[in-house]
Amino acid sequence: MKKSVLYLLLSCTLLAACEDNILETVPYGQSTSSQFWRNGDDAVAAANAMYEPLVNHDFYGHAEHTFDIPSDDQYRAGDHGEDQAIESFTFDAGNPQLYYSWRHKYEVISRANAVLINVPEISMDQNLKNRTLGEAHFLRGFMYWRFLVIYGGVPLILEEDALANEYNKERASMEEMQAQIAADLLAAAELLPENHDADNVGRAHKGSARGLLAKLYLYQEDFANAIEYGQQVLNGPYPLAENFSDNFRVETQNNPEMLFAIQSLQGWRENNHVIYTTPRPWGGWDFHEPVQDLIDEFEEGDPRLDYTVYQPGDMVDLGGDRGATPYTEDLSSTGYHFRKYSSWRPQGGLNMSHNNPILRTADVYLIVAEAKIRSGLNGDAELNAVRERSGRTPLTNATMEDLIHERRVERAGENQRHQDLIRWDKAGLVDIVALYQKDLGPLKPPRNFERPKHYLFAIPQREIDLSNGVLTQNPGY
Numbered sequence: 225m226k227k228s229v230l231y232l233l234l235s236c237t238l239l240a241a242c243e244d245n246i247l248e249t250v251p252y253g254q255s256t257s258s259q260f261w262r263n264g265d266d267a268v269a270a271a272n273a274m275y276e277p278l279v280n281h282d283f284y285g286h287a288e289h290t291f292d293i294p295s296d297d298q299y300r301a302g303d304h305g306e307d308q309a310i311e312s313f314t315f316d317a318g319n320p321q322l323y324y325s326w327r328h329k330y331e332v333i334s335r336a337n338a339v340l341i342n343v344p345e346i347s348m349d350q351n352l353k354n355r356t357l358g359e360a361h362f363l364r365g366f367m368y369w370r371f372l373v374i375y376g377g378v379p380l381i382l383e384e385d386a387l388a389n390e391y392n393k394e395r396a397s398m399e400e401m402q403a404q405i406a407a408d409l410l411a412a413a414e415l416l417p418e419n420h421d422a423d424n425v426g427r428a429h430k431g432s433a434r435g436l437l438a439k440l441y442l443y444q445e446d447f448a449n450a451i452e453y454g455q456q457v458l459n460g461p462y463p464l465a466e467n468f469s470d471n472f473r474v475e476t477q478n479n480p481e482m483l484f485a486i487q488s489l490q491g492w493r494e495n496n497h498v499i500y501t502t503p504r505p506w507g508g509w510d511f512h513e514p515v516q517d518l519i520d521e522f523e524e525g526d527p528r529l530d531y532t533v534y535q536p537g538d539m540v541d542l543g544g545d546r547g548a549t550p551y552t553e554d555l556s557s558t559g560y561h562f563r564k565y566s567s568w569r570p571q572g573g574l575n576m577s578h579n580n581p582i583l584r585t586a587d588v589y590l591i592v593a594e595a596k597i598r599s600g601l602n603g604d605a606e607l608n609a610v611r612e613r614s615g616r617t618p619l620t621n622a623t624m625e626d627l628i629h630e631r632r633v634e635r636a637g638e639n640q641r642h643q644d645l646i647r648w649d650k651a652g653l654v655d656i657v658a659l660y661q662k663d664l665g666p667l668k669p670p671r672n673f674e675r676p677k678h679y680l681f682a683i684p685q686r687e688i689d690l691s692n693g694v695l696t697q698n699p700g701y
Contacts, residue, residue, distance in 0.1 A: 289500075337364070
């Protein structure tokens with residue numbers, strides 16, 4: 225799928241005004257012509273184009289990851305002044321990081337709407353048509369999911385809005401957002417295949433949709449549905465990789481555990497997050513550095529630590545003439561770098577075919593475990609499946625404290641921690657204000673999290689201005 229999705233892209237004039245704001249977008253339902261939407265090849269090309277913005281520098285290449293830098297796992301590092309305000313909760317609605325990935329989410333949504341409008345009318349193989357429509361529903365649901373957890377309600381732009389050229393809409397409520405995401409993911413789960421052949425690895429499948437549904441329901445505290453859809457993943461062809469590290473090696477990263485990842489391919493469409501998280505002397509830009517508090521969270525002997533972060537004394541094969549090179553404390557402001565996103569080619573240089581993991585079966589095991597524990601059931605089987613994979617002692621009658629620990633060490637650096645803490649704070653399971661007041665050293669001093677204001681980020685002021693005030697701001701900004 226890497227070449228099929230990352231190479232067969234449609235031109236901006238057909239499917240996308242690539243850098244335009246959603247309010248200025250061409251009405252995609254009206255962009256059909258005798259030269260397109262003719263056959264199955266066109267449908268697949270349109271499906272491939274939906275994935276293309278995801279790897280962009282201002283999306284999952286970097287910007288989307290800045291929404292996790294407030295967490296207690298990492299220091300922002302790098303040289304982006306706007307990131308400092310995000311980390312310290314001093315940002316306002318004019319912060320450019322709030323805007324960068326906003327436009328790309330709507331770009332994916334616009335391309336998905338084009339598929340949902342036009343592909344049903346194409347005469348083509350029905351299984352391929354179902355797959356294409358399922359991908360559109362999944363990616364649209366995924367984009368609105370990210371909007372929901374970052375900003376809350378945003379304008380819901382659906383097929384009928386594209387056909388009517390109606391983009392300047394009021395924000396949907398949280399409940400409307402949740403309902404639309406669920407509808408899209410349920411449709412995706414119905415239409416998509418269980419998995420894909422080797423030529424299409426990386427496309428969304430039933431496990432992708434059901435796994436994200438389980439997460440959506442967990443956030444809504446609908447524990448019964450979280451368990452139901454999570455179990456469908458756990459009972460499906462998506463076993464845990466034999467080794468935790470298999471999820472973060474180029475050679476094995478598209479294993480069945482990887483329910484969805486942003487695909488990257490050297491020389492075609494490259495994931496810049498690899499560069500952002502790598503030491504500068506090794507070819508990177510030195511952002512997102514783990515802090516000691518995260519290192520201390522790992523149990524003694526947990527092998528996940530070794531494959532999650534680079535630590536002083538580690539020997540790293542940089543390839544080419546450099547070969548095995550020691551990782552030293554002075555490579556980082558904190559003394560550590562995330563390892564999950566970096567690898568090197570045998571001839572030297574960063575391997576830019578390194579994917580960006582979004583959803584793994586391990587995550588779903590922990591979703592089901594949490595839903596069971598919080599609804600008074602026993603979540604040991606699911607929690608221990610994740611622990612035992614990494615040689616950890618199984619737990620009996622695991623508690624939420626155990627679950628919170630396991631999520632932190634299993635998914636460290638995977639853009640999850642800040643949202644987890646917000647979710648648990650709302651439920652009274654953690655005190656996020658106290659956690660963020662903790663002094664984590666001179667690089668991560670105490671910060672003032674204001675609830676409920678900081679449960680959501682600010683709506684970008686640029687979007688409010690473009691809407692002529694139709695789009696309203698979150699409270700407190």
